Amino acid sequence: MLDLLWSGLVNIAQWKYLLPLFAGTFIGVVGGSLPGVTITMTVIVVLPFTYGLDPLAGLAAMTGVYVGGSTGGLIACCLLGIPGSPSSIATTFDGFPMARNGEPGRAIWLGVWASVWGGLLGALFLVFLTGPLAAIALEFGPWEYFSLFVLAMAMVAGLSESSLLKGLISTAIGLLITVVGHDPIGSVPRFTFGSAFIGGGFPFLPVLIGIFAFAQIMTDLEKLNSPRSDALQSLAGVRLERFSHLKVNLEIFKQPFLLAWSTIVGLIIGILPAIGGSASSVMAYDQAKKFSKTPDRFGKGHPEGIIASEASNNANVSGSLMTIMAFGIPGDAVTAVMLGAMTIHGIQSGPLFISQNPDIAYGIYAAYILAHPCMLLICLALMPLMLRVTSVRMAVLAPVVLVLCVVGAYALNNTMQSVYVLLLFGVIGYVLVKLGFPLAPLILGLILGDQIEINLVRAIMTDANPWLFLTRPISGLLLLAAATSVGLAIWQHWRHQTRMAEEEPDF
Amino acid sequence: MILLAVSLFLLVKSFQLPSLPIVPVGPGFYPAIVLSLMAAASALLVVQDLLKRRAPADAGDAPRRNYRLVVIAFAIVGAYVALLPLLGFRIATVLFVGALQAALDRPRTVRQWVVLATIALGTAVISYFIFERYLLVLLPRGAWTGF
Numbered sequence: 337m338l339d340l341l342w343s344g345l346v347n348i349a350q351w352k353y354l355l356p357l358f359a360g361t362f363i364g365v366v367g368g369s370l371p372g373v374t375i376t377m378t379v380i381v382v383l384p385f386t387y388g389l390d391p392l393a394g395l396a397a398m399t400g401v402y403v404g405g406s407t408g409g410l411i412a413c414c415l416l417g418i419p420g421s422p423s424s425i426a427t428t429f430d431g432f433p434m435a436r437n438g439e440p441g442r443a444i445w446l447g448v449w450a451s452v453w454g455g456l457l458g459a460l461f462l463v464f465l466t467g468p469l470a471a472i473a474l475e476f477g478p479w480e481y482f483s484l485f486v487l488a489m490a491m492v493a494g495l496s497e498s499s500l501l502k503g504l505i506s507t508a509i510g511l512l513i514t515v516v517g518h519d520p521i522g523s524v525p526r527f528t529f530g531s532a533f534i535g536g537g538f539p540f541l542p543v544l545i546g547i548f549a550f551a552q553i554m555t556d557l558e559k560l561n562s563p564r565s566d567a568l569q570s571l572a573g574v575r576l577e578r579f580s581h582l583k584v585n586l587e588i589f590k591q592p593f594l595l596a597w598s599t600i601v602g603l604i605i606g607i608l609p610a611i612g613g614s615a616s617s618v619m620a621y622d623q624a625k626k627f628s629k630t631p632d633r634f635g636k637g638h639p640e641g642i643i644a645s646e647a648s649n650n651a652n653v654s655g656s657l658m659t660i661m662a663f664g665i666p667g668d669a670v671t672a673v674m675l676g677a678m679t680i681h682g683i684q685s686g687p688l689f690i691s692q693n694p695d696i697a698y699g700i701y702a703a704y705i706l707a708h709p710c711m712l713l714i715c716l717a718l719m720p721l722m723l724r725v726t727s728v729r730m731a732v733l734a735p736v737v738l739v740l741c742v743v744g745a746y747a748l749n750n751t752m753q754s755v756y757v758l759l760l761f762g763v764i765g766y767v768l769v770k771l772g773f774p775l776a777p778l779i780l781g782l783i784l785g786d787q788i789e790i791n792l793v794r795a796i797m798t799d800a801n802p803w804l805f806l807t808r809p810i811s812g813l814l815l816l817a818a819a820t821s822v823g824l825a826i827w828q829h830w831r832h833q834t835r836m837a838e839e840e841p842d843f
Numbered sequence: 844m845i846l847l848a849v850s851l852f853l854l855v856k857s858f859q860l861p862s863l864p865i866v867p868v869g870p871g872f873y874p875a876i877v878l879s880l881m882a883a884a885s886a887l888l889v890v891q892d893l894l895k896r897r898a899p900a901d902a903g904d905a906p907r908r909n910y911r912l913v914v915i916a917f918a919i920v921g922a923y924v925a926l927l928p929l930l931g932f933r934i935a936t937v938l939f940v941g942a943l944q945a946a947l948d949r950p951r952t953v954r955q956w957v958v959l960a961t962i963a964l965g966t967a968v969i970s971y972f973i974f975e976r977y978l979l980v981l982l983p984r985g986a987w988t989g990f
Contacts, residue, residue: 388978501888505846508881512853515877519870520865550920557916558908560947568935639913672865731948733885736941739919742927743970747980752928763917789873796868 341463344698348706352677353396356389357703360397362709362718366405367610367727370733372417375405375613376669377549380426381737383541383673384744391681392696395622396703398674399657403455403707404714405670406649409644410447414440420726423649426621430634437637445584447638447646448715450595453588454647455708457599458606458654463701466690469662473687478795479805483695483814485784488665490818491608492777494825499772506773510781511788513538520790523646533753540675542745542757545783549671549741550762551769553734560730576719588643594624595647596640602648606655606664606667613649613668620648657704661689662696665784669776672783680748730794847885852879911948919943931985936967 348354360382367378379401386394408422414431429448434443476484493503516527517537528535588595598620605616624644625634634641655695656667665687666672678685683693690697714720745758765775795804857878862869923939930938941963950956974980984990 385978387980402911493940499891501884501891504879504884505888506885508850508877508932511877512874512881515942517876521866524861524870525861526860526874527856534895536917554913557947558910560909578957652863718857729948732962734916734947735943737938738943738971739936739966742924742983743932743974743980747974747978747979750981752924752983755927759920760880762920766917768914772912793866793868797866800867 337463337468340694340698341701343742344695344702345705347392347695348396348699348702352390352738353699354395354706355695356386356397357707358710358714359401360400361404361707362400362714363654363719364401364406365408365420365714365722366375366404366725367401368405368408368424369420369722370728371412371416371420371726373421373510373733373737374548374552375402375409375421375423376673377552377737378405379670379673380545380549380744380815381740383545383677384740384747386677387680387747391678391683392699392703394677394681395674395696395700398670398728399676399700399703400707400710402653402656402670402674403704404711406455406653407448407451407646407711407715407763408722409649410451410646411444411722414443414447415599415726421613423617423652424645425614427642428788429645430620430636430638433635434637434639434642439577439579439637440581442584442638442639444576444719445581446587447577448712449581449584450588450598450643450646452708452712453533454599454602455645455650455653456705458603458651459701459705461603461651462654462658462704466658466661466697469658470687470690473663476687476810477790477808478798479808480813480814482788482791482795483805483818485665485788485809487814487818487821488608488784489777489780490821494821499823500825501771502771503777504773506768507777507781509768509773510783511785513543513782514785515789516535520786521793535755538677538757538761540674540746540782541748542754542778543671543761544669544676544764545741545745545757546761547768547775547778549737549764550758551775553737554762554766555769556730557705557734571637587639591640591643594627594640594643597623597627598644598647599651602651603655603658605648606652606657607659608655608667613652616652617645617649617654653706657700660685662687664689664787666780670780672779675783675822690711691730709779728773738840750760786810844885844889847882849881850878850885854882862974908971915946916943919946927983929985929987931988932982933967933971933990934972934985934988935983937963940966952984 349598363382364375364378367373367381368375378404382397382401389397391809392604405421406423409421410427410431412418412420413424413427414435417428419425420426431443431447471777489507494500514537518524519526525535526602562569601620601623602616607617621641621644624640625631628634628640630638653833656671659665659667660671666675675685677824683696740756743760745754746752768775768778804811807813854875857871857874860869860871917938919942923935926935926938941959944959944962950959971982975982
């Protein structure tokens, strides 16, 4: 395994891979540092640039974006008090107060170094655990896969911030999009209403770009000229104070348990499908506060808060990559785009991915590992530039990002149809956001819809006994976990409502 | 309510899909499960909303939203998508980037207009060279302009 990893590292160190990796990491850091631009949006923008590259170079660029974006978000967190990307949300709690206390440099570099160490620790798990996970996945039959996908969707729907019902509906909308077009067994047209436009179904990536990038930008435009965006303009251009990188690192390594535990939290959240970096950073922050000897200092510029959040969100990337490589399930929206890119290059992700494509699999590990020193170099060399990046106006950013979205959709198969789909789902995504529907369950439904149907039908064709979904041990356990997840979400929602009712007396 | 109506309508359609002789479940089997889930969740949401409406509405101080800007942005994007196959990528993109920038933050000085035009032109030229020349992606040509 170490031989393969070494050859992967040697392979990635070639210019044809190193350059896309470095460029991807740079774009990731810049995209992450721009408030309102998520990592998903950045990876979507980079996607069309990877069409012409060889598969590993494209995936290396995306891995770079993912790692860079997970770190870049902390710049805006510390300087503006606004998360550059959702995965850095918990960094704001202590990063901004520390910067306001006159130590913006210490806040930023604590975050950058914690990201590097958290990410590299996560790499150990990525390299050594993905294979065993894939081996477990190989034992899965269609029943287990179906149940695993159901669990993934139940968890995501259950974690929806607004309401479980909206999460479930959002999941169902995602699943529904995948059934439009010809059915996978008999090729019978479904819900096409005789239209050639949707006869072949909706292409996955334009839908994803429309829902995530378009809807996100339109939501950001609503806030243009608001007090928040004015604050964003006026606070930019901060200068960092002088400090020692050695001291920052000693500060991190003085608390090995905090670093290790935050990494593990990030990794686990990353492995769980579609939960994402924001949850991992908040959970690691919460855990750090619970285990801390000085919990009262959290929220006032405490280094522990920054270390926990940043180590966790970078380790989250390794967890997400593990899930995509072992099970073929995207860990979050970014890996969903990566999964789409793999499909474009004719690579089938899943339990056989590592054994059938060892060069690409170990290339991804190597890209993930090398992305961290790349990110560090970029931050060291270009921090003054990145401090200015946070002040780029939305009026400039939005049209450029939208053009790249359109090109990304068009270049998929050189037809305007993908662009129309992009626009249609941009509108749908925006309406759903305004109605309070979470988009993560929709995306997961969209990604897993085909697989769920195929595995369901395959299971029934193998043995028509529906009880097998419950009586096969792993499948049964997964479905039980799914039911528990939904049950817990209902209970939590009910408890929240009850507390609210108790706190607000009826006038 | 709309979601409930759509899911019920499609549910009926899924039952009308033809079954296949060899396969134990037809093409409508899986969509019917998904649509039943969607219809049930939508119905519960409607009930939940009706119950909430009885409670006094929470006024709150929600942040001011600029929906007019969103409508304008959608209209400009729509025009861009419509004009793309007619004017071609290069011309349509210059117009789109310029128009959207002007709509989002109207330039007031000559210098601001120059910056706007430079960004519009730069976006079209750079993306054209990267995609068409370097990555060999054939971008849309205009049916009206041939450019």
